Amino acid sequence: xxxxxxxxxxxxxxxxxxxxxxxxxxxxxxxxxxxxxxxxxxxxxxxxxxxxxxxxxxxxxxxxxxxxxxxxxxxxxxxxxxxxxxxxxxxxxxxxxxxxxxxxxxxxxxxxxxxxxxxxxxxxxxxxxxxxxxxxxxxxxxxxxxxxxxxxxxxxxxxxxxxxxxxxxxxxxxxxxxxxxxxxxxxxxxxxxxxxxxxxxxxxxxxxxxxxxxxxxxxxxxxx
Numbered sequence: 001x002x003x004x005x006x007x008x009x010x011x012x013x014x015x016x017x018x019x020x021x022x023x024x025x026x027x028x029x030x031x032x033x034x035x036x037x038x039x040x041x042x043x044x045x046x047x048x049x050x051x052x053x054x055x056x057x058x059x060x061x062x063x064x065x066x067x068x069x070x071x072x073x074x075x076x077x078x079x080x081x082x083x084x085x086x087x088x089x090x091x092x093x094x095x096x097x098x099x100x101x102x103x104x105x106x107x108x109x110x111x112x113x114x115x116x117x118x119x120x121x122x123x124x125x126x127x128x129x130x131x132x133x134x135x136x137x138x139x140x141x142x143x144x145x146x147x148x149x150x151x152x153x154x155x156x157x158x159x160x161x162x163x164x165x166x167x168x169x170x171x172x173x174x175x176x177x178x179x180x181x182x183x184x185x186x187x188x189x190x191x192x193x194x195x196x197x198x199x200x201x202x203x204x205x206x207x208x209x210x211x212x213x214x215x216x217x218x219x220x221x222x223x224x
Contacts, residue, residue: 003029005048009039010055022108036061040069056082071097077118113171131166134224138163147208158201165222174219
């Protein structure tokens with residue numbers, strides 16, 4: 001199988017090298033661009049790029065301009081990197097078609113986890129039929145969960161919730177993100193429904209329920 005190619009765009013060579021080193025460890029093929037113009041040239045010359053990691057503040061063409069050009073012709077997943085934490089920037093990015101938004105400074109491991117998750121959602125990485133961690137085994141094909149070999153009876157949403165947590169192990173997940181992925185974007189109910197489901201899920205998981213950590217004021221994280 002051909003290696004998945006990722007375009008990393010940042011005017012800081014140190015940042016490009018850092019991101020590249022972590023991606024290469026996961027066997028991704030990485031192409032670099034030092035500015036927006038070079039990025040668009042590479043993207044349209046090489047028609048096999050599967051994901052773009054794109055900095056906002058760059059010479060010649062900024063990240064927004066690059067994104068607009070790419071989105072005219074492609075729905076390739078794009079992760080935007082920015083030093084700003086401005087909500088308006090984030091909203092602007094999502095309106096233009098950003099798939100993920102990460103503020104600098106960031107953990108390269110988290111970035112790689114986001115890359116993996118995005119490529120899975122785009123069906124570029126085949127999802128494993130089974131997910132295992134800390135004695136918990138999720139079998140997607142049979143829609144079953146076992147803990148230490150014992151079957152656990154979960155509702156449909158509890159199953160989806162646990163699957164989402166384990167697929168994004170180690171990542172802090174906001175309530176909004178959880179709603180969007182487990183309840184889908186068309187859900188307009190109260191985010192507290194997540195807390196209710198998490199409480200029930202933890203209860204059914206026994207001691208393993210401690211793997212689902214609460215991040216106060218934000219959401220949850222699955223961590224062993």
